[in-house]
Amino acid sequence: MARYNMWQNASLMAAADTLDDAARLADRGAFFGGIMGTFSHLLWADRLWMSRVDGWDAPEGGIAESAALCTDWAAFEDARDAADRRILGWAGRLDIEALSGELTWHSRAAGREVSLPTWQCVAHFFNHQTHHRGQIHAMLTAAGARPGDTDLVFMPEDVGL
Template structure:
């Protein structure tokens, strides 16, 4: 990371890199699940692994990314099945996760101290602290990755190691390599 970036840039770029890494690791673990278990109602808020991954696509990529990148406020249901095909859904999630780092790096430092103005899915105007709302996006993804990891465990599958500190340790080790 460039030393000319603000502490906010540095923090959120790290979050974005972790988000890409964790998304890839989660989807790799999910790929080992049968189609039947992948779509089975395992008691998650969005019922199945598939439903929860679709929710991540809706919430993170189609709603929040549009709000942060374009100032748009799409009207979508949080439980909408945007992508029924699990392979294409995984690719959409990976591609969407990869978009955040560049977007974050493009903002001026003062943007992080501002507000994010948008409309809720019911059309109600909102104005929330920009940096805190961006933190919500990454926290939300972590929450649902945890749910999916628990579902994998309940299905008898190994859960991936997704701790952020583990990712930071890997990045530090990579930085020390010649």
């Protein structure tokens, strides 16, 4: 799933590269506004989850501020690529022991401490990415961009190598 994450983010960014800043920043009625806001939220959430499972620095702000994490497209692309490479390295180190424990954190969204099996948190992490990439894909398509294939079975074998 880390390889799929990397592949899909690269595909969506390549499609977004065909748009200008105004099109990426336009409010398209999505929960996080538009293409850039949703990309930013996803990077913010990835950093938040990785702070819980791999000790990354947690991002500033909460969900409401997450859409404003990145406003510069080139800086975002660099940050997204770096995060995807770090996620790939982390996933490569995971083993059954790491996934069999329990993860406990204070959820600002829920306003309380939460404990769940680590495997469930990791599954959520990757599912959350797919959910928001689907929104980005739809917005890109509506804006006239052409994202690539999304079928997991067609992921090139060299992704992440």
